[in-house]
Amino acid sequence: MGGPTQPVDEHICTTCTQDSVDYFNAGLYCSEALLKAFDQHYDLGLTPEFRKIATSFGAGIGAAQCCCGCLTGGVMVISLIAGRSTPEQSETPAFEAAAALHTAFKKEYRSACCRVLTKDLEWGSPEHYAQCQRFVGGMASMVQTILREQLGVEPTHVCAE
Template sequence: MEKDQFIEEVRHTAEGYFERGEFFCSEAVVKTINDMLDKPYDENVTKLASGFPVGIGKSGCVCGAVSGGVMALGMVYGREHGEAMQEKMFPVSADLHDHIKGIYKSTCCRVMTRNFEFSSPERKSHCIKITGEVAAYIAEKLYEDDKLNKDENN
């Protein structure tokens, strides 16, 4: 599968989880990336992302999709006890933050959604789009960093 098609498939998968109500933003990103990586973590890893939607437990702070995205990046660039921090972990996380901020002018949930009534279909659609953007961005970075099994994805 070519790169652009692969990235769009990842985007669509993450958006679908949120749109169908199976997961919220952070959970959809973590589930999608874990599956994309051929499940290096048990299915229960998605539970770790369950407190981040709507800006960390509905507090309206950091966008849940971004929080889930940073967690997903940790699947590849994170470290285990006793290991040194991987050189790319901080820059790739900051790049995700900057990418989303560049598009939406913020990474704060309440700012990113301020023009929408919370329970409206328009707000949900907006958040689905952000979720897909985060998942697609991560997929592209992992693809470019050769962190995927290209035989299976090409």
């Protein structure tokens, strides 16, 4: 149930995408892996302590298998870049980018719910883990596309191809 593969976009930082997957493979939850990789490639300015905010979104919000941690991690990245600091600022850029990310994820994988995305897999099995790896890589590409196309934001580090 991996869904179709995202077409390769020549503007995607493959290093950021690979780092997201590598951090997941190293034991971070999907939400943590995405936040750490984007922090490094987009200079989000997060300390390791602050990156802990992503932990509870893993495994579908506290292991409840609800909203996919990849999606919540991606939304955190968008919010850090386009979110507002005061009530007077517009939430529109962040809301529109997050909605576009949600729509892209559901279009690609047919659901945003962790439980639905992994329903045919034994939780914690190698197949489940491989499925989540695909989601992490796909989400990293989706976030980068939305950052570039909607928000005009590129990685701050040169990305290897």
